Amino acid sequence: xxxxxxxxxxxxxxxxxxxxxxxxVFRMVLRVDGERILDCEPYIGYxxxxxxxxxxxxxxxxxxxxxxxxxxxAGFCNEMAYIIALEKLLxxxxxxxxxxxxxIMCELNRIASHMMFYGALGADAGALTPFLYxxxxxxxxxxxxxxxxxxxxxxxxxxxxxxRIDLPDGFIRECRRVLxxxxxxxxxxxxxxxxxxxxxxxxxxxxxxxxxxxIDYGCSGPILRACGVKEDVRRSEPYSIYxxxxxxxxxxxxxxxxxxxxxxxEEMRQSIxxxxxxxxxxxxxxxxxxxxxxxxxxxxxxxxxxxxxxxxYGIYLISRGGDYPYRVKLRSPCFCNLMxxxxxxxxxxxxxxxxVLGSLDIVLGEVDR
Amino acid sequence: xxxxxxxxEASKEPASQPIADEVKGExxxxxxxxxxxxxxxxxxxxxxxxxxxxxxxxxADAVKLEAIFKEILGEQAMKVEYNFxxxxxxxxxxxxxxxxxxxxxxxxxxxxxxxxxxxxDYVTHFEVVxxxxxxxxxxxxxxxxxxxxxxxxxxxxxxxxxxxxxxERELAxxxxxxxxxxxxxxxxxxxxxxxxxxxxxxxxxxxxxxxxPGVITDLGESDWMGYRxxxxxx
Amino acid sequence: MLGLIKGMIITWKSNWRKPxxxxxxxxxxxxxxxxxxxxxxxYDHEVDEPFCVGCQVCARYCPTDAIFVTxxxxxxxxxxxxxxxxxxxxxxxxxxxxxxxxxxxEVCNFDAIEMTDTFEAAGYHPDVVAGIPxxxxxxxxxxxxxxxxxxxxxx
Ligand code: SF4
Ligand code: SF4
Numbered sequence: 001x002x003x004x005x006x007x008x009x010x011x012x013x014x015x016x017x018x019x020x021x022x023x024x025v026f027r028m029v030l031r032v033d034g035e036r037i038l039d040c041e042p043y044i045g046y047x048x049x050x051x052x053x054x055x056x057x058x059x060x061x062x063x064x065x066x067x068x069x070x071x072x073x074a075g076f077c078n079e080m081a082y083i084i085a086l087e088k089l090l091x092x093x094x095x096x097x098x099x100x101x102x103x104i105m106c107e108l109n110r111i112a113s114h115m116m117f118y119g120a121l122g123a124d125a126g127a128l129t130p131f132l133y134x135x136x137x138x139x140x141x142x143x144x145x146x147x148x149x150x151x152x153x154x155x156x157x158x159x160x161x162x163x164r165i166d167l168p169d170g171f172i173r174e175c176r177r178v179l180x181x182x183x184x185x186x187x188x189x190x191x192x193x194x195x196x197x198x199x200x201x202x203x204x205x206x207x208x209x210x211x212x213x214x215i216d217y218g219c220s221g222p223i224l225r226a227c228g229v230k231e232d233v234r235r236s237e238p239y240s241i242y243x244x245x246x247x248x249x250x251x252x253x254x255x256x257x258x259x260x261x262x263x264x265x266e267e268m269r270q271s272i273x274x275x276x277x278x279x280x281x282x283x284x285x286x287x288x289x290x291x292x293x294x295x296x297x298x299x300x301x302x303x304x305x306x307x308x309x310x311x312x313y314g315i316y317l318i319s320r321g322g323d324y325p326y327r328v329k330l331r332s333p334c335f336c337n338l339m340x341x342x343x344x345x346x347x348x349x350x351x352x353x354x355x356v357l358g359s360l361d362i363v364l365g366e367v368d369r
Numbered sequence: 370x371x372x373x374x375x376x377x378e379a380s381k382e383p384a385s386q387p388i389a390d391e392v393k394g395e396x397x398x399x400x401x402x403x404x405x406x407x408x409x410x411x412x413x414x415x416x417x418x419x420x421x422x423x424x425x426x427x428x429a430d431a432v433k434l435e436a437i438f439k440e441i442l443g444e445q446a447m448k449v450e451y452n453f454x455x456x457x458x459x460x461x462x463x464x465x466x467x468x469x470x471x472x473x474x475x476x477x478x479x480x481x482x483x484x485x486x487x488x489x490d491y492v493t494h495f496e497v498v499x500x501x502x503x504x505x506x507x508x509x510x511x512x513x514x515x516x517x518x519x520x521x522x523x524x525x526x527x528x529x530x531x532x533x534x535x536x537e538r539e540l541a542x543x544x545x546x547x548x549x550x551x552x553x554x555x556x557x558x559x560x561x562x563x564x565x566x567x568x569x570x571x572x573x574x575x576x577x578x579x580x581x582p583g584v585i586t587d588l589g590e591s592d593w594m595g596y597r598x599x600x601x602x603x
Numbered sequence: 604m605l606g607l608i609k610g611m612i613i614t615w616k617s618n619w620r621k622p623x624x625x626x627x628x629x630x631x632x633x634x635x636x637x638x639x640x641x642x643x644x645x646y647d648h649e650v651d652e653p654f655c656v657g658c659q660v661c662a663r664y665c666p667t668d669a670i671f672v673t674x675x676x677x678x679x680x681x682x683x684x685x686x687x688x689x690x691x692x693x694x695x696x697x698x699x700x701x702x703x704x705x706x707x708x709e710v711c712n713f714d715a716i717e718m719t720d721t722f723e724a725a726g727y728h729p730d731v732v733a734g735i736p737x738x739x740x741x742x743x744x745x746x747x748x749x750x751x752x753x754x755x756x757x758x
Binding site: 044045048050052053088089090091213215216217218219229231236298300301302303305312314316318326327329331335336339368369 | 481498504531543558
């Protein structure tokens, strides 16, 4: 029997819906040729809670408690987007101090979220130590969140016109102390993975996507910046006080897993820079602007985009009068980034698929809403 | 083609109404303002002055884009609005694919980034909203199209932006809108085989404070502190 | 070789360091000052009754329907010892449903409810309900400063 008459067939294998390294309840069906992935079909929706429908029955502020639960790693950033949309509809200007408090919390949240990414990516690569280092840093930040908002993850802290409560006494001093520790921690994390030979060979050139494809799929955030597109909502459409702050946008050029990792590491340092500037500049004054007693925006609609740790986070808010939003649409960055997974996984090995998915840093709560 | 055709509910209005008047008189009808699930006290006060979205003057980008679109499509084909100074174009559903393609390919427009694609159910009609952005030129536009409840059909723009894929699948399952030309229109977020379209305003949503299925509302006689004191043995 | 010695030194040092692990149910880490547990009812010691008049505003706004309140005529108002015409009859907080969101505190017009430090709700019973005595006790415990700590001691 001649060997050339043996035929190989593509095999379809299923990963998930609860694969331990898939960052939530996510399932993908892979068509493989041996170890090589030919095609991938992601299946989402296992965490769908009907956020958009539920918010039509909440008053304008209570929508926030659902938003905290969509992207649970970046609650402050989500609230920021929605609150800006609400303020625009109401015609309310937030107080100066509140703007600074918001930006401080958002940037700290960005660091905490990227730390989670760092730990999870390390774990995906089979290294458990980075996970513990990342969580040590994240824990320090969680302490700050807890002191400011009263909760560790579901903050419900921002309000139209300001924030719920002022910063606690001694926050600025404590925050500087934590930032110094985190700065040291980031360097330490950097030493642990960035130049690690095994890590580099697992990530360099894996899951690459071209800039054109990334734009076509609507990717945003670190995924897009890793392809060499210098796009950051904080710069291209500055919201809140970002136009007064001095920071760089890290860009990498090959668009692979390693570059996404490097971009995020640098973003954490930039976030620290932003927070330090805010701590220097933060004015005294009221933490709440002038807001009407009843939150009833006039009919209108607004689309607001902000820079979430995961990318371009959009809120499309429609009011037709009354106490309830008519429609809240959430443009989730992970949702769009995940669409590009198919493109990235082509010609990868099965073992790499977990790494590529980890590098997208998806939060399924936000993808499924 | 007139602007009246753009609005399925516009048949009640006199046909001779000029476009400019119509754009200004865009007050929501009283019955549509009430979502089915909204509680009766939701009625707002009379608004004082124009809403914040209309106060801002159009930005320079928006004026430029309007001129370009007018040149390409002609005066009559669309309805122009400004929302927070940004351009909002409403076009006919037959045109939307063409307008999107022009927006993507025309070097002056160059809308290469589809930010978001959402559907809205306005009870009288659907609106499909495309938020477009140009990463190179840094300008943005909101494209809208209106489709009726009787014939919920819209063209797929997946050939223009691959990123429209999941957005359109979501649109189809949430609003029961048929997205023509989409290669794989299976439910994305909902269970397979669920024949419900949750984001329709006619879809029931049990208001707060009422019994919902699967929720324990009869609290019984248990006392928390006593229960804790007993070490959870009761 | 040098690296080995270095490693041994670190191992030796951490042998004598105090453990950072806390044995949770027996001892717990300090909570941040603004920490939100479950809401509790504030007690008016002057009149010897809770501030809450049972107006049900919190129950209406609670996003998870965790609160159930009823109102009754205040017997002390007839006696003339209290200025409250109505008073809370029963106040039930379903601990297993509360998400510690602070909305009830914000909407209360009488400042009768506050967030407390109590957050441990684990149990075997599916729906655990705190009545008025339990809620007042939670609030009083915090009032005495048992759990409130300044920021600098947190972690
Ligand atoms: S706690 Fe406040 S809002 Fe709730 S019933 Fe009592 S008085 Fe009313
Ligand atoms: S804290 Fe929130 S969930 Fe808990 S009882 Fe108050 S309003 Fe309800």
